[in-house]
Amino acid sequence: MLKRIARLFMKEGSDLSDDRSPLPSDTAPTIRSTSENAAPKKTGKSGRALTGACLCGTIRYRCRAEPAAFINCHCKDCQRCTGSTHAPVLMVPSGSVEIEQGETHYFENYGTDGTFVRRHFCPGCGSQMFTELPDQDEWMFIKVGSIDDVSSLSPTMTAWTDSAPHFSHIPDHIPAFPKNPPA
């Protein structure tokens, strides 16, 4: 499913594979602190990395990869954990987020479709920041609301419209799927 999303939405000429880093061999969180990362920082095609923070400022991070997709997810779990109608998330390669300050905690459960999900948040203020899928090591997700400057970002698809609240706005100019995108 995630590969298909990447195929659908990666921009022409985008080369995410160059931004990939070796992944841990176990299922430990792939989010790394800057001190653990000796590799030179890369940025997305825009020429600068995305940066973000939690509400209280304890957690700061940088993402050096170009996002593969911007998904508005209306699954019930995203509604519950964000307290909102949906979670806007950027899909980026696993390991491309570097924690520059602070340390996240995480909550794990199985999503509606049975996917094992690890949701990272700030232990100080509770802000939701990242999601990993420990059973696959290719992609992870950044909560768009935590990103400092979103002026260059626009949603590329809508997911889980089946469980979207009736007062949610579902744009008609981007693909929309009743649940996860088809594999």
Ligand SMILES: [Zn+2]
């Ligand atoms: Zn915080």
Ligand SMILES: [Zn+2]
């Ligand atoms: Zn969701």
